Amino acid sequence: MERPIETETLAPDEAGIARAAALLRDGGLVSFPTETVYGLGGDATNDRAVARIYEAKGRPRFNPLIAHLPDIDAVDGIAELTGKARDLAQAFWPGPLTLVLPIRPDAGLSPLVSAGLTTVAIRVPDHPLAQKLLRAVGRPVVAPSANPSGRISPTRADHVLAGLSGRIDAVLDGGPCSVGVESTIVGFDPTPVLLRPGGLPEEAIAEALGAPLATRAEDAAITAPGQLSSHYAPAARVRLNAASARPGERLLGFADVDGDMNLSPSGDLVEAAANLFGMFHALDAEGDAPIAVAPIPEKGLGRAINDRLRRAAAPRD
Numbered sequence: 020m021e022r023p024i025e026t027e028t029l030a031p032d033e034a035g036i037a038r039a040a041a042l043l044r045d046g047g048l049v050s051f052p053t054e055t056v057y058g059l060g061g062d063a064t065n066d067r068a069v070a071r072i073y074e075a076k077g078r079p080r081f082n083p084l085i086a087h088l089p090d091i092d093a094v095d096g097i098a099e100l101t102g103k104a105r106d107l108a109q110a111f112w113p114g115p116l117t118l119v120l121p122i123r124p125d126a127g128l129s130p131l132v133s134a135g136l137t138t139v140a141i142r143v144p145d146h147p148l149a150q151k152l153l154r155a156v157g158r159p160v161v162a163p164s165a166n167p168s169g170r171i172s173p174t175r176a177d178h179v180l181a182g183l184s185g186r187i188d189a190v191l192d193g194g195p196c197s198v199g200v201e202s203t204i205v206g207f208d209p210t211p212v213l214l215r216p217g218g219l220p221e222e223a224i225a226e227a228l229g230a231p232l233a234t235r236a237e238d239a240a241i242t243a244p245g246q247l248s249s250h251y252a253p254a255a256r257v258r259l260n261a262a263s264a265r266p267g268e269r270l271l272g273f274a275d276v277d278g279d280m281n282l283s284p285s286g287d288l289v290e291a292a293a294n295l296f297g298m299f300h301a302l303d304a305e306g307d308a309p310i311a312v313a314p315i316p317e318k319g320l321g322r323a324i325n326d327r328l329r330r331a332a333a334p335r336d
């Protein structure tokens with residue numbers, strides 16, 4: 020690893036955005052807020068910047084990254100957005116949806132972005148700071164979640180600094196993220212396929228398509244490495260579907276199952292998603308006693324929450 024660098028914290032004003040854009044255009048790494056989680060941004064056309072992202076995160080090289088753009092017009096220069104993909108883009112962008120699309124030959128993306136695939140994951144985030152930053156940069160910005168690989172995604176600037184301070188150039192502090200889990204990823208087979216549940220409920224996508232969404236079979240080849248087991252893990256062991264804590268465990272509650280913390284006392288899945296990583300970070304900071312988690316209903320954002328929870332609880336190497 021390179022020697023530590025000083026990580027700047029930038030205010031969410033014009034000067035902060037200008038500084039963040041200048042750093043990105045210069046090949047720097049800048050974490051910025053999106054409505055889902057904080058991303059670790061780098062210039063998608065700059066191999067070195069993209070390589071630094073893999074390095075800063077300690078991320079396995081075969082994981083391709085998501086390129087972020089401000090609007091559909093900008094996407095058209097990079098990827099083929101046709102048919103059902105275009106329908107979904109028009110219905111849900113800007114928003115917590117990522118589409119895996121064929122790369123245009125003249126896109127100019129670093130090959131590290133797609134890790135050698137002929138497709139690229141594209142997202143148009145709906146966060147005022149992300150929008151302003153992407154327009155100021157004027158290039159696609161790759162941004163995986165701004166956490167060390169395999170750890171919890173950050174939903175606040177101080178989460179970013181806890182994991183990556185000294186390894187990135189700056190963080191643009193926009194306060195807490197409103198959605199709190201990563202974007203939903205849809206690929207095309209050529210029919211739409213759900214590759215990762217996330218901040219846009221599957222039901223909303225099915226309704227826009229007028230048909231249910233195919234899901235990648237559990238045992239199919241992994242095309243979205245976010246599907247790998249033990250991927251979103253806190254340091255402590257995690258046990259799911261707990262009605263109560265066993266001796267020595269901390270309990271992360273939901274609805275009526277009250278614990279040391281409660282994802283949503285009223286049973287609101289949107290609130291629970293927004294709280295999920297923050298509460299894991301807080302429990303992680305407290306110590307390494309095992310964490311038991313109350314049952315979460317498997318519907319709407321509950322699917323994304325359970326997807327993350329199953330990974331947090333998966334056996335580790």
Ligand code: TXA
Nearest residue numbers: 055058083084138139140163164201202242243244245
């Ligand atoms: O909400 C989000 O999506 C956040 C914010 C920062 O935008 N970003 C995010 O990026 O979660 P990341 O890099 O942590 O997740 C990218 C996921 C990975 O599972 C990756 O393998 C998958 O997208 N992916 C990227 N390119 C792909 C491709 N060409 N085909 C299939 N999956 C792809």
Ligand code: MG
Nearest residue numbers: 163164165172
């Ligand atoms: Mg991630």
